[in-house]
Amino acid sequence: MRLEGKVAIITGAASGMGKAIAEEYASEGAKVVVSDLNLEGANAVAEAINATGAEAFAIQTNVTSLDDLQHLFDETKKAFGKLDILVNNAGIMDGMEPVGDISDERWDLVFAVNTTAVMRAMRLAIPIFIKQGHGVIVNNISAGGLYGARAGAAYTASKHAVVGLTKNTAFMYADKNIRCNGIAPGAVITNIASSMTNINQLGASRQSLGMALNPRAGQPEEIAKLAIFLGSDEASFVNGQVVGIDGGWTAY
Numbered sequence: 001m002r003l004e005g006k007v008a009i010i011t012g013a014a015s016g017m018g019k020a021i022a023e024e025y026a027s028e029g030a031k032v033v034v035s036d037l038n039l040e041g042a043n044a045v046a047e048a049i050n051a052t053g054a055e056a057f058a059i060q061t062n063v064t065s066l067d068d069l070q071h072l073f074d075e076t077k078k079a080f081g082k083l084d085i086l087v088n089n090a091g092i093m094d095g096m097e098p099v100g101d102i103s104d105e106r107w108d109l110v111f112a113v114n115t116t117a118v119m120r121a122m123r124l125a126i127p128i129f130i131k132q133g134h135g136v137i138v139n140n141i142s143a144g145g146l147y148g149a150r151a152g153a154a155y156t157a158s159k160h161a162v163v164g165l166t167k168n169t170a171f172m173y174a175d176k177n178i179r180c181n182g183i184a185p186g187a188v189i190t191n192i193a194s195s196m197t198n199i200n201q202l203g204a205s206r207q208s209l210g211m212a213l214n215p216r217a218g219q220p221e222e223i224a225k226l227a228i229f230l231g232s233d234e235a236s237f238v239n240g241q242v243v244g245i246d247g248g249w250t251a252y
Contacts, residue, residue: 001028001029002028002029002228002232002233002234003025003028003029003030003085003228003231003232004028004029004030005029006025006029006030006031006084006085006231007030007031007033007076007080007081007082007083007084007085008025008030008031008032008033008083008084008085008086008087008231009033009035009072009073009076009083009085009086009087009121009125010022010025010032010033010034010035010087010089011035011036011061011063011087011088011089011090011117011121012035012036012063012089012090012091012140013032013034013035013036013042013045013089014034014036014037014038014040014041014042014044014045015036015038015041015190016188016190016220017089017140017185017188017190017220017223017224018036018087018089018090018140019041019045019220020219020220020221020223020224021087021089021220021223021224021227021228022034022045022049022056023045023048023049023224024221024224024225024227024228025085025087025224025227025228025231026049026052026054026055026056027052027054028228028232029054030054030084030085030231031054031055031056031080032046032049032054032055032056033056033057033059033072033075033076033079033080034046034049034056034057034058034059035058035059035060035061035063035072035090036058036060036061036090037060037061037062037063037090038060039058039059039060042058042059042060043058045058046058057075057079059071059072059075061090063090063113063117063120063121064112064113064116064117066120069117069120069121069124070124072121073124073125073128077128082128082132083125083128083129083135084134084135084136085135085136085137085138085231086121086122086125086135086136086137086138087137087138087139087140087227087231088117088118088121088122088137088138088139088140088162089140090113090117091113091114091140091142092109092110092113092114093110093151093152093155093196094106094110094151094152094153094154094155094196095152095196095197095198095199095200095203096151096152096196096199096200096203096204096207097152097153097154097200097203098152098153098200098202098203098206099153101200101202101203102152102153102154106154107153107154110154110155110158111154111157111158111161114155114158114159114162115158115159115161115162115165118139118162118165119165122137122165122169122180125137126169126173126178129173129176129177129178130173130176130178133176133177134177134178135177135178135179136178136179136180136230136231137166137169137178137179137180137181138181138182138183138227138230138231139162139165139166139180139181139182139183140182140183140185140223140227141159141162141163141166141182141183141184141242142155142159142184142185143184143185143186143244143246143249143250144156144159145159145160145162145163145182145184145242146160146163146184146242146244146250147250149206149207150186150207151207152200152203152207153203162182163182163242166180166181166182166240166242167240167242170239170240170241171240174239174240179230179235179236179238179239180239180240181230181235181238181239181240181241181242181243182241182242182243183223183226183227183230183242183243183245184242184243184244184245184246185218185223185245185246186214186217186218186244186245186246186247186249186250187211187214187216187217187218187246187249188217188218188219188220188222188223189217189218189219189220190220213249213252214246214247214249215247215248215249216247218245218246218247222245223245226243226245230243
């Protein structure tokens with residue numbers, strides 16, 4: 001029970017990696033806030049967790065909405081009285097567009113979900129963490145935040161920005177007993193592809209060149225194991241790191 005007594009918010013937790021992280025956190029003793037735009041899916045995850053004897057509740061959150069994010073944090077404090085871990089997992093893909101083809105609309109939407117929402121959630125968490133004297137942030141970033149050939153221009157840039165945000169936040173609050181780390185998954189079997197529309201053929205063909213080097217796709221539960229470690233006291237000396245988890249894909 002490595003997270004016993006901890007309270008964790010997990011965004012994008014109705015499916016995929018977020019769902020796995022919510023379930024694994026609960027199994028390790030955490031009280032979990034299952035946040036997602038898909039309320040039906042979030043409710044199903046929370047109900048399954050509660051059926052095991054753990055504690056969770058679901059809340060609908062559009063992470064691009066300041067009001068929704070504030071409501072998420074308010075309801076978490078109302079239900080559990082504190083917040084120990086923030087897992088920024090919600091994210092969307094672009095359409096693999098290279099910079100010559102990206103539209104302002106796509107760029108703005110991808111950054112709103114993948115970058116600005118992460119910053120805002122962290123901004124809401126920091127005062128709570130400072131007041132209580134501790135806190136942990138885990139950002140699900142993607143290998144696309146470390147390399148240039150894993151997605152289109154918007155997604156790649158949005159995730160690179162979160163790498164910088166993660167490292168800066170870790171440095172700024174290191175003396176406040178606040179840790180901030182990132183996870184950089186490679187190919188993982190989730191439904192994120194459902195957020196992809198109007199796939200750019202040039203970008204998709206260029207991005208696909210690296211797929212032959214990928215040893216296999218990961219399972220969401222494998223990513224969740226790393227999220228447990230980074231959220232736990234076992235990682236007390238790990239701060240400002242972005243940890244690749246991709247089966248060796250990016251080692252080539």
